[in-house]
Each structure stands twice: as structure tokens, then as C-alpha cells.
Amino acid sequence: MLKALGLEVVKARQLHPVIQILLVLIAIILAFALSGWFINLTGGNPVEAFTVMFKGAFGDRRKILETLLRSSPLILTALATVITFRAQIWSIGQEGQLFSGAMLAYLAYRIFEPALDRPVLLAVIVIGGFLGGALLGLLSGWMKAKFNVDIIISTVLLNYIISTMLLFLLYDHKYWMGKTTYYPRTDAVIESSWFPILTHDTRLHMGFLIAIGLALVIYWLLKRTPYGYDIRALGANPVATKFKGIGISQLIMVTMFLSGGLAGLAGAGEVFGVHHNLSMEISPGYGYTGIIIAMVAELNPIIVLLVGVLFGGLINGSTVLIAATGIHSSITFVIQALILISVLVSRSLMKYRLRRVAHVD
């Protein structure tokens, strides 16, 4: 088809970074345009919808702080994705690890709450959250290292298993179901276990600072430490890494442990910082959104912060959609997926360009 037009596809030279960023922005705008068309098809007004969402996300100071609150778990699950995907370990267990982190944090709370002071209790909860996710991640890593079970498949299965187990605990008064409720959720946790809030008039809590701090730590870890070098080496060329004498099994297990821990912290933050009880509602797919954010941010921990806030805004802005426009907030899932696909396609297209077929006489 192209040949008829006198064109052919060839490898492109490296594009200038500014042009690359522009192309990614165009891809994102295209994703919004597609979503808008889809909203239109289902009987909504896209311009109105996007305006409402933008105002709901960044309209005033309180809304911006609420957006930052929403972005905290997203940044953490995105960082969890960054370290695994950098090593070409395809973990998509962030959602399950978020829940298992929340579960272990909550369990630690139930055990230690009567005995400990606030600072120690908070520390125990944070450690519990980290370990809850980390151990689940380690389980997948171990199954890969010892039994060669694909990470992507074990993590998917564990996502289903963990969330079903949580439902089991939440649907029974004998276990975690609240005494005063018939919804599948726990009783509220006591106030001394709540994550400290950062500003007196919003819900923004210390989890946001943890997320930012960890983004910097991961950046440093990947860039400046031998561990980070090994991860990048494994991602770039697994065979060569093996010959360099780096213990791949160990590297996979450590990476999955850390990655799971990051996602687990997100879960603890949602329980003790936002909802103040444990239910399935602590995550509307934050684990999966984290994967999208990490991919859009090109697996760069610093850009993750920026993209994380944008996606936090998308989710925060969508909460007012239904009341203002009648469009259900789940449209964000469509927008997110379209952004991912269109950014990925634009990045792939950057590798090629069209040129006129050269005529050799």
C-alpha cells in the first residue's frame, strides 16, 4: 500500500527529547479525544465531562490536596511497577499486594493496638503494610526462582486468591466483619492509629510524604547502587547478566520483595489514612492504575510523581462526574487504558519514519 505511494518505512534516528515529549502529549490528547467520542456515543457531553473533571481535580487548593491524597497509593504502586519492569520482571501483582499489605497492617493493628503508644503503633502498622505486600511479592519471586513459574501468571492468580480471601474474612462476623455493620467491612480503627494529616482542613496524610520520599529513594537505588545496576542489567540483557555471575534468582526475589512492599504500603495508607476501616473499597484498581502510570512515565521514578498526580486528578475529578453530568466515574478506567495504549503506540512509532523510496537507476 505504501509502496504505491512511493513511500517506505525505515528506522528513525533518535528524536530530540522535546519532540518526544510533544508526541507523548499528542498521544494523551488523542486518548482523551477517543474517550470523548465514546462518552458522546453513550449519551454524555464530553466537553462538559472533561471540564467538570478538571475543575474537580485542580479547581482550588482543597481539591488539589485531595488529588494529591488520591495520587499517594498510585505513586507507590507505580514505583512497585518501576523496579520490577526495569528488570523485565513482569509483575502485575500490585493490586493483590496492596490488599495483602492492608490485611497484614490491619492484623498488626488488631494485635498491638491495646498495648502500644501512638508512634510505635504507627510504626508497626507501616511495617506490617510493607511486609504484607513484600511477602506476597516474595512468594511469586520464589516460585519463579525455584519452580520457573512465570511471574505474570503467579501474580495474576495471587491477585484473585488474596482478594477472595479478604472477602472471606470480611463476610463473617467470626472474623473481621464489623460488629455494627452488615456490609463487608471492618469496624473503624481507633483514632490513635490514623496516619497523621498534613494540613488541618484536608485528608492529605503522611502517606503522601512517604510516597515522594520513596520515589527519590528508588531513583537513587536504580541510578547509584550496585543493586540498581544489576536490575538494569537484568532488564537489558538477562543472558549476559547470568554470565557476569549475578545471582538472578536472588535478584528476582529481592526485587519482588521490595516491589510488593511498596504496593503493600499503599494498602496500609488507604486503611489508616483514608478509609479508617478495611474493605474491598480501599482500592478501585489502584494496583492496575499504578502499572499504567509507570508505563506512561517510561519507568522513571521522578516522572512517576508527575504522572501519578495527573492520574490522581483523573480519579479525584471523576468522583463528582456522576452528580454533575450523569456520567459514571468508571469512565476513568476507559480513559486510563486508552492513554496507555496511545502512549505505547506513539513510542513505538517514534522508532520508525516514512521516507520516499529511493530510485536507483
Place this chain on the structure above:
Amino acid sequence: MWIEFFQAAVIINILAATIRISTPLLLSAMGELVAERSGVMNLGVEGMMIFGTFTVWLVVFNGGGTLLAIAIAAVVGAILGWLIGWLVIYLKMDQTVTGLSINLLASGFSIYMYRAFNIAGETVSVELLPNISIPLLSKIPFLGQIFFMQSAYTYLAFLSVPVIAWVLRRTKIGLAIRSSGENPAAVDTRGINVYRIRMLSTTFGGIMAALGGAFLMTVVSSRFLPDMTAGRGWLAIIVVIAGNWRPARMIVATLIFAFLGALQLTLTTFNIAIPYEFLLVLPYVLALLALMLSRTRSAAPAKLAVPYSRE
């Protein structure tokens, strides 16, 4: 209560349900087998199945019949398979990431569509396909009720296994598909277009997965729910691995998963002291164990998930 359970009628019921539940798994897994044999690791099976379910729902919602809905679901599956193929074969996008994006897109679409129509208060129920009793065979005691009183869909799914096995093993196109997964450069030197073979295989995989999804809406349940495939697409991928890329073993793996599903369906109607949630995760736990124990991946295509470039 266990005595009630061990009755011929109940056991026949479970086994018949096993065959029925196998259908979507088998269809998707056979489609995935063909794609993987050609060298494309398509992880978007779950998403393509979801698209299959809600295509059926949308067609029926707009006044179409069940058969038309299945046909359109197959077309949607073909488009998706073709799209995934184009992205990973021509654009050489990472196969894992591409598959995941399709899953996320499907999940998002299905949740939004469900909400959008539920807000409007409009519900629709699909007219289910009837079971067809095969003359004579369905009269065989026990076996007849288990195997020969299923929907046409199920017969076709089981029929597809020997057909696909035969095509892969004995035909020219089958040889080209298998060679594209083992040694694409050699296929190329024979003058066969590897890209085209892989595109064809991936598109076929898309059709089969969407048909698998459509089964859920046309035989099992007449009501649509978002993400109603509930991980069946992933189980299909596991069936291919656990079956070591061999159709006969894949049937065995499928039947085991389906049996656990059937067991769960039946046990929950009895007053048995195993929590419902435990029964629900049983297939997934078993899948993990099966993957840990099945260490032989001898029959995996050599160039699985490796993009091919014609230089």
C-alpha cells in the same frame, strides 16, 4: 449432608457441568495455542473474552438475536486479535505489555458500559442457547446425560480440538505456523511471510477467545456483569502451559479446572462446611501448584514472544 452429596444424580450433574464449564476455557486455550505456536505470546486473552461477553450483551441490547450476537462477537475478536498482532508484529511493541493494555481496556469498557446502562435502568436478558440431545448417544445411561445433552457451543468446542491439532500437525499452513514459532528465519527463506502467518494465528486466537467469552453470555448467564470472565482468560493461558502446548494434554488440564469449578457450583447449594470463598479460589490454587510441578516446558515454541525482524 455428605450422603446427600454422593448420589448418582448429583455426581452426573457435576460431571455434566464440568463439560459445560470446559467450553470457554477450551475455546480460548486452543486459540491461544495457535497464536503461541506461531510465536506470539498473547496475554490479552482475558480482555478478548471480556470483549466477547459485552459484545453479545450490546447486540442483544440493540435488538439482535443470540446467534447474530455470537457472530458479531467473533468479528470483534478477530479485530482485537488483528490489532494485537499488528502492534506486536509490525510495531514490535512488547508482547506482555500489549496484552496487559488490552485487558485493562476491556475491563474499563465493560465496567463503564455496565454502569452507563444500569444508571439508565435498562436491563436486558439474552435468550440462552438450548441444550441439544444427540439422538441415540444421549440415551446411554449416565454418559448420555454428561456428554450428549450440551449446547451446540460445547460440541463445537470439543470438536475444535482434534481439528486444530490436525491442522497444526498435518497441513501445510499448520507447518508454517509451527515453523514461525520455532525458526522464523527458515520460514522466510522458503518464501513464506512470517508476519502474515503470525497475524493470521493471532487473529484466530482473538476469534476463539471472543467466542469463549460469548459462551458465558449465551449459555451460562443471561445477565451481563463487568469482568464476568473472572480470570478464565488467564486459566486458558495456564492450560496451554500446563498442557505443554499439546492439545490432548490441554484437554486434561481444562477438564481438571472445569471440574473444580463445577464442584464449587454444586457444593455451594449443599450445606457443606467449606466456605464458599475457598471453593472459589480452588482452581487458582491448583493452577499455581500445577505450574510449580510441571517443570517440563519441552514443547514450548523456541521463539515464543520473540519478535521477528526481516532484515
